[in-house]
Amino acid sequence: MRELQFAVPVRIVPSPDQPVEEIYGVEQAMDFLSDWPTxxxxxxxxxAFNACFGASVGIMTSEEACRAFAAFCRASGIMAKDMMRPRKRGDEPEMLPI
Structure with a gap:
C-alpha cells in the first residue's frame, strides 16, 4: 500500500557492528518496533508504535508515523548520522543535527 510508505526512508544502525538499514514504511517500522526489547x-x-499502528488502520498519516518513528530512533541512538529529517508535504528535507 503506497499510502503507508514514508516519503523519506528512516535510516538506522540497529547496533554498532551492523550496517545502515532503511525503514521504508509503516509496516516495516512496526516490525522493527515489535522486536524492540521490552x-x-x-x-x-x-x-512511535501507536502512530505506526494508527497509520496502519487509517486514523493517522504515514508522515505522522514516520516523524514519531524517527523521533524514537533519534532518542534511542540508532539513527544513522546521515539521516535526513522527515518532512511535511511541500517542505524541503533537511539534515538532522548530529
Whole structure:
C-alpha cells in the first residue's frame, strides 16, 4: 500500500557492528518496533508504535508515523548520522543535527 510508505526512508544502525538499514514504511517500522526489547520500551517507543499502528488502520498519516518513528530512533541512538529529517508535504528535507 503506497499510502503507508514514508516519503523519506528512516535510516538506522540497529547496533554498532551492523550496517545502515532503511525503514521504508509503516509496516516495516512496526516490525522493527515489535522486536524492540521490552525493558527498553518507554514513552517514545509507545508513541512511535501507536502512530505506526494508527497509520496502519487509517486514523493517522504515514508522515505522522514516520516523524514519531524517527523521533524514537533519534532518542534511542540508532539513527544513522546521515539521516535526513522527515518532512511535511511541500517542505524541503533537511539534515538532522548530529
Amino acid at each position: 525493558g527498553k520500551q518507554g514513552k517514545l517507543y509507545q508513541t
